[in-house]
Structures are given as structure tokens and as C-alpha cells.
Amino acid sequence: MAIRLAENSYGSSRIHLLRVSRQQGRHDVREIALSIRFEGDFEAAHAQGDNRKILPPDTMKNTVYALARQHSIEPLEDFGLHLIEHFLTYNAQVTRVVIDASESIWTHLPHGGKPHPSAFSRSGDQERTSFLSGTRERTHVRAGIENLLVLKTSNSAFEDFKKDPYTTLQEETDRILSVIINANWLYTEEDVEFGPLWHAVRKTLLEAFAEHHSHSLQHTLYAMGDAILGNFENISEIHLSLPSKHFHLADLAPLGMDNPGTVFLPADEPHAIIAATLKKS
Amino acid sequence: MAIRLAENSYGSSRIHLLRVSRQQGRHDVREIALSIRFEGDFEAAHAQGDNRKILPPDTMKNTVYALARQHSIEPLEDFGLHLIEHFLTYNAQVTRVVIDASESIWTHLPHGGKPHPSAFSRSGDQERTSFLSGTRERTHVRAGIENLLVLKTSNSAFEDFKKDPYTTLQEETDRILSVIINANWLYTEEDVEFGPLWHAVRKTLLEAFAEHHSHSLQHTLYAMGDAILGNFENISEIHLSLPSKHFHLADLAPLGMDNPGTVFLPADEPHAIIAATLKKS
Amino acid sequence: MAIRLAENSYGSSRIHLLRVSRQQGRHDVREIALSIRFEGDFEAAHAQGDNRKILPPDTMKNTVYALARQHSIEPLEDFGLHLIEHFLTYNAQVTRVVIDASESIWTHLPHGGKPHPSAFSRSGDQERTSFLSGTRERTHVRAGIENLLVLKTSNSAFEDFKKDPYTTLQEETDRILSVIINANWLYTEEDVEFGPLWHAVRKTLLEAFAEHHSHSLQHTLYAMGDAILGNFENISEIHLSLPSKHFHLADLAPLGMDNPGTVFLPADEPHAIIAATLKKS
């Protein structure tokens, strides 16, 4: 019996930094975390313990620091493309560099009706993400949003579904729909305005969620993806994963009360999961 | 040897609900989680397993649901006071009711320049909290903020501190200062406008943080507490706990570069902790 | 422009239950959590909001409860195969059922040198997992381990690696190596003794980790995979993901002390990541 090394990669995760840019009268800060993985010619490292083709993960980290010292890290996508180019240029043994990046968003505190020049607060869990994958032939640039929790109290139903002997769920004509939006989309080129596009995609996803007359999670997911592919020329594909958060109408009958859509109980588990990719064809 | 039951309490934690109010053309949602604890005459339950004075935690939960069905839960403080009064009225065996409450903040999604009537997103980790403690003699109402992460890139130094043989920290004249603001304050009466006051306290804390010329964490904490006690008649005491997040200036000398306050490395541990209570005297 | 629905699935996550089996004089408990996903003919649900082919996630949950009432859930793999068969039998619209399952491990408390008949404690984070994927043509059964944190204080080096101008890492001849073992392996058939095999694989992985003379993470990963493929006939493939936890030797020179491999500082980020699949060829 022979053993074969199939897919493999290595790298550094959670390379985390804050970059301050200091203009006269105004500072700006950006906080990012990156994971970098290399694919390439690493058979000898695995099978014989020969490290001559292994650039240490620690060096990947130093490289991120060095480039962040010399260049802006905004937008995330351009900084990531720069890193990929650097690593492919100096590492013949590497065939593919994959970068997952996320940005934690700091905003200037308000001060007398204007942004304070040097004080900031960080907004919650929601993250701007970017997924880059580059070989010597081509590069894929995906941008994304993670952990954006939304909810709607009208225009959501779930009816006429398939039933079997274990089905006890009632048809619902007017339920609460709540999902965590996780989305990422593929750009057709590397030469777009990543910052403004990200904000426009985010706005379009939220509008599609809010305005859709939903028959199901699938139906809403499709409407959100459709809105992006229909409105953005530079995007050829979108992946949406929308775990739902259940809000059950509390049963108050045992307490002698009705409950006309007033008190709901959030449930962590189990929850529905749904994911799909939509493409232009 | 005799054994004595000293301080004891029991209750229910994470009673969690979403309340929807439905006006014509506009819905509103509030999500809260409460912990309720009873202190009282529970010796027999502990020592003999006699449950006749134990109202089940499950009933505390039902009571929260029932009152939330019948009454607004905004502001948190009024809802909590109502619960305390209810439990003390119907439970002679209870001498004190303690409630820790927190609210996760949902905001209307924007839609065509106005708030969407029935779609919402939830803002991060930051929580509005309330701590209530009531006996038949008196009630204490505290309000609070938790998990508000802030950072400033100027006006922060740490110099002239005590040194010993294990001190290696350098004096810093211009460092990054970042803390998680956890604050709670005691109201002098139960009859104030809890909602507007909470927003005003939050604003004052952030301004004090942003504008203070900081010599140390202690110095900034004091300035923040002082701003509250100096500006709010109805507040007699404030407790501040400000764990700091370190942002170390990256040492790029081994990479052949300087680093004039550009690239910082966030560190999770160890971190400085600081807490104090300020009172009007 | 036409839009095409590409890969898609839906289901229920975190279906969580505890099953008690009660023999005379001895109880046993097993706690599992399952995620179930369906792939199939769901175009109409997405594009037209037609739910007639959507079996609700809530029904998946009920089905798990019903089968767990009627059958043993041990081993996890047999229970999962039973669920897959059930869903494919009664759902013509479904082409593939995917189940991710995990078990939290409870052990009898000791009592007078023997296991207590009805009292248990739960062992930490480590989980036994299973990944099943079934169509009407064939089924893949993978078993796994997650979150098994290990460390070795000898027989680990990292030398002769590739260096570039940003490389500052020193060669290490005797370092601490610590990784979180995440592994899953593919069985060649559905008809094996899943329970005993899982324990044997776990033991073999730990021995390979402990005994290997490591030149790098890659080298150790390969040795661990090799040990499994070399020793288990029924396993054709193994995937290993070994995020490493760094333990840096504390630099005590500024405190006037040496540090001969005594005090190490655990670091959460950044950390090295490494993953590979080994196959019999």
C-alpha cells in the first residue's frame, strides 16, 4: 500500500493589526485580521521533514507588518492582492496563495456635531470580509459581510409545505423572520472601487430583505441574491448563507392570556440553516 | 460543630424575550434578558428539603412573560420595578428581589431616507443594562452600559510611574489608549426619565473619554466618573470598570524599518484592569 | 442576463438531545447534536416561493426525536445512516442527505471503586464527530475527533527552513509543540465496528504525536496520517487540521535571568495553521 499526500496547505491565522494614519487635525484607524495559506510543492516537508521549501508562518506575519508599514491597508482587497503578488514573486515553490481577511469597523466618536479627530468606538460583531485566491495564472477576488443580524415583523409567511407523519409545524401567514446575513460575492475584475461597491451591496441586500414578500427562507435568499446579480455588473456570483434565529410566539394560554403577536421567545437551537450560490449564466 | 446557612439566593437566569408593539404603519421591537433572584426565608428548603416556600424559577419566567404581555417593557427600569413589586406582594417569604436586566438594541433599517416600518438590524455587543434591588423598605435602581469598546490615538500618556527592579515598561508620552467601558450608576429616585437619562450619560462618558488629557487609566476613569456626578443631579454614585486593550507599537527594526506610530499589534492578554466607585459626599 | 441557482441546501442545525437507557441497576446517557441538510429539487421554492417540496426543518427535528425514542443512538454512525435512509425513502425530491453529528462525552462518576449507576460528569471540549453523506447510489461515512489539545516538550525541532529578508524566526532544535487535533477519516464500508475503531484511531493518533521525532508541523501531521492509513484496513483517507498553539520562551534577560526552557508564554494569535489529506493510492 502506498500513501499519497492529497490537498494540503499551511500558513498563519489571525495576523492582527491596527493601522493609524495621522493627517493634520484628523487620525484614522483600521483594524484587520488576516489568515494566509500557501499551496505548493510541500511533499518533501511532509514525507521527509525537509523544510527547505517552507517559508515560516512567522515570516508571513512579518511580511504583513512590513507592507502595512509602507502602504495603506484600505481597501482590504488591494492590500490582499499586494500580499499575494509579493508571496508569488519571491516563492517559486508556492502555486497558490489564499487570504481570508476581515475588518473590524471603528468609527469616529461624535463631538459637537462633527467627528472627533482622534477618538473612536467600535461597532459590534458585524465584519467586512474579503477572500482572495491567487495563482500565477489568475486571481479571484471575493468580498463579503458576516454576522449581520436582521429581523422583520411583517411580510413573512411559511405555508403549503410538504407534510409527513412527523410534521407538527403549523402553517404561518405572518411570522417573524430573523436571519444572520453571511454573504460573499465574486468580482469579475480586480479593478473596481471595492469600498463604495461593498457599501452599495450591503444596502441592496438589506433593502431586498426588508421589502421582500417572503414565502420561505429560500424565497428570501433568492430575492437577495437576485437583487445583487441584477444590479451589479461587476459581480458574477454570490453565495448566501442565512442561518435563521427562531422567535417562537409564547404560548400564554396556560396563563389565561392570548398573545396576538406580542411576546416572542428567542431560541438558540435548533435553528434552520440555508445556503445557496446564485450565478449569472 | 454546627453548620449555618449564610447568604443564599435562588432564581432564574436568561429569561429572554422579544416584544413587538404594532402601531398602524410602524412596528417596534425590544429584546431583553433578565435574571431574577430571591432572598428570603429558605432555611427549611436547604436543610430539610421542604419546598413549601420555594416559588419555582419556572414561575418567575412565566410571570415575566405575563407582565410583558400586559405592559410595555420600556424603559427596562420601570418594567423591573413592576416585577419586584409583583413578587414582593405575593411572596411573604421573600425579603429581597434582585433583577439584572439587559437590552439588545434593534434599530429600524433605513428605507428611502426614513426608518423602515417593520425591518430591523441589531447593533453589536453593546448592551443597555439595569440592576434593581428591592425590599419592602426600599429599592435601589442602577442603570448601566456594558461592552462599549473605545480607543483614542492622542492625548494619552503614562509617565513618572513607580519603578522596581522588574520594571521594563518605557515611559510613554503619546500612546494608544483603548478600554471597554463598563459602567453602572445609582439613581437617587425611582421617578426619573430613565430612557433620556441613559442616552445623556452615555454621551457624557464618551465625551469625557475623548477629550481628557490622560495621564493614566486611573486618571481617565476619574475624569469620566467626575463628569457624570458633576452633570447629573439624579445620580449619586457611579461604578466604572475599564479593562484596557493593549495596542503595542510593532517593533519593525528587525525588518529594517522605523514605525512612527503607524502599525500597532492588538494583544488580548495580559491586559490591565481598573475599577473604582465615585460617590457624592 | 439570466440567473441560475447553483449549489444549494437547507436543513436544521443543532438538533440536540440526551438519551437515557435504563437497565436494572445501571443507567447510561448519551448527548448528541446533529445538523441535517437536504440537497434536491428546490428550484421552485427559491424562484417562485412554492413550498410543496420543502419538508420543514422542524420535521427533521421531530424525526430525530422519534427515531431516538425507538432506537439506540450508539454508535452515532448507525443512527445517522438510519436517518439518511428514512429521509431518502420518504422524500423523492431529495437527492442527498448530509449529516454532521457530534457527541459530548459523559462518563459515570466513580463510586467506591466502581462506576456510579446513575451519576455522571462531562469531559471537556473534546468531541467525537461523524460526517455522513448519502444519496440513493451510495453513502460516505466519516468519523472524527475535534478539539483534542495536545503538547510535547521534547522531540520537536524546526530548522533549515526557507528564509527571506523578512524572516526573523530563529532555528529551533528543541521547542514546545502544541496543536489542536481535528481529524476525520473515511471508512471503506458501512459495516464496521464504529465504536471500537474510533477509540483505536484516537489512541494511534496520540501515540504518533507523542513518539514522532518532529522536524515541523507538516512532518508530524504526515506521521499521524501515515500511522492511521498504515494500521487500519477499513480507512482509505484521513484529513488532518492541526492549528498550533504557540508557546514562546519568555525573554527574561531584561529581568537579569536566563530561561533554560522553563517559563513559556502561551499566545492565542497569530497561530500557525496546517491541513492536509492523505489517501491510500
Added chain:
Amino acid sequence: MAIRLAENSYGSSRIHLLRVSRQQGRHDVREIALSIRFEGDFEAAHAQGDNRKILPPDTMKNTVYALARQHSIEPLEDFGLHLIEHFLTYNAQVTRVVIDASESIWTHLPHGGKPHPSAFSRSGDQERTSFLSGTRERTHVRAGIENLLVLKTSNSAFEDFKKDPYTTLQEETDRILSVIINANWLYTEEDVEFGPLWHAVRKTLLEAFAEHHSHSLQHTLYAMGDAILGNFENISEIHLSLPSKHFHLADLAPLGMDNPGTVFLPADEPHAIIAATLKKS
């Protein structure tokens, strides 16, 4: 209005280290995390930004590293007492030092029926803790256990409790009882065998939990505390906090099945909380 600085403290949290001791043929590792807080004369630091009495938290960290280089850190309590003595000796401005310490437990991997000399695995969440508080007059030493999850499937009832109009809970004669054991106890002296005592207390708590014929959470808590105070001369007080994990019997009637204590559904929230202190009198 004058403002008064009331209780205040500062320090360093999550000072985290791994200590390796290397005997011929056998290594041992211990991983600890400490929080250290100072109380003392810090009025000027707060009110005037005068740092001359502030020993930096960074120096506390260095001191821990230096002492861990020179001395064993086992048992935790002796190491903590050493730190307290050090800080009080060299810091006249400090009146009290408080240390919260926890140990993550590593055990030798088995190897051919014996412990492997230099390879280890870490056991889950469960932690050994220690709480030390020292002034120039006296020191309190508490030891503890946190996050020890246990469950029993017999000998647990909850009946004859108080009912009100919102009570819907049914009396239960034979339920599952599951709690997270968090305990800490006060030693009467500093000169005991902390290591063996900790293991003996842990064993006694588990036996009391397992063997008790429980009428309620309160009843079981009291029995556990009573077992400690009754069996350990050197312990004068114990605090127990036992958040319970609910396991609801699944209602399978809608699926046409009974459920004779077989399938239970774990619920995260809400959960019952209970805490008490027992003292020798």
C-alpha cells in the same frame, strides 16, 4: 458638591504562563493564568494624574514571570502567597493584594501502560482555582473548582413547592438533575497540603452530589456544602454556585409516541441559578 473616590483597585488580568520542569526521564507541565489587583493609596493618581505610587501592571506581569522562573508554581496557593508577600514587601503604598488564579490541567498521555515522559493532553473546561487576599495583617486563602458539569438520572425530585396563578410547572418525582459545580472554600490556615486537599474536596463534592436523595437544588447544594464542612477540619466556609442545566422530557405525544424517560432536550436558557454560603458556627 464634593466627589469622593470610594473602593478602587487596579492590576493585571490574564497573566498566563506554562512552566516546564525537566527531570531526567520525565517532564511535567503546569499552565496557569493569574489576575492581580492592588488596593492602596491611589487617590492622587485618580484625581491629579500623579503616577508616582502606581507600579505598572506590566511590572506585575514581569514579577510573575521572574518568580515562576525561580520557584515551583505548584501548588497554586503557595505561589500566590509568595507573590502577595513580594508585593507587600516592596510596595508601601499597597494595603491589599488580591490574586485570582486558575490552572488548566494537563495530563501525561498514556504510553505502553505508563505515562509518556514528555507528551500531554489537556482536559476540557474544568479548572482548579485559587483566590488569595492579603494585607499586612492577615491573608485569606480560598481554593475552588469551576465548570465541573455533572448530571444524575435518579434520586432527584421537585415536589410540594409554592404555587401561584402563573405556576404551570408539574411536580416531578423522578427528574434529571444537572448542574455546573462552581465552588470555593476558605482554609483556616495557610499551612495545609493544598494539593491533596483539593482532590479530596473534589471527590467529596462529587460523592455528595451522586448519593444525595434530592428534593430540590437547594437541598442538594446544602448536602454538598455540609459534606465538606463535616469532613474537613481545615475548612471553615464554603460557597457554592450551581447553575442548573435543564433537560426537558421531550413531548412525543404529537408524534404518536410515549416517552418513558428516554429522550430529553437540553435547554440553554432560561436556567435556574442557586448560590449559598455555608459556615461553621
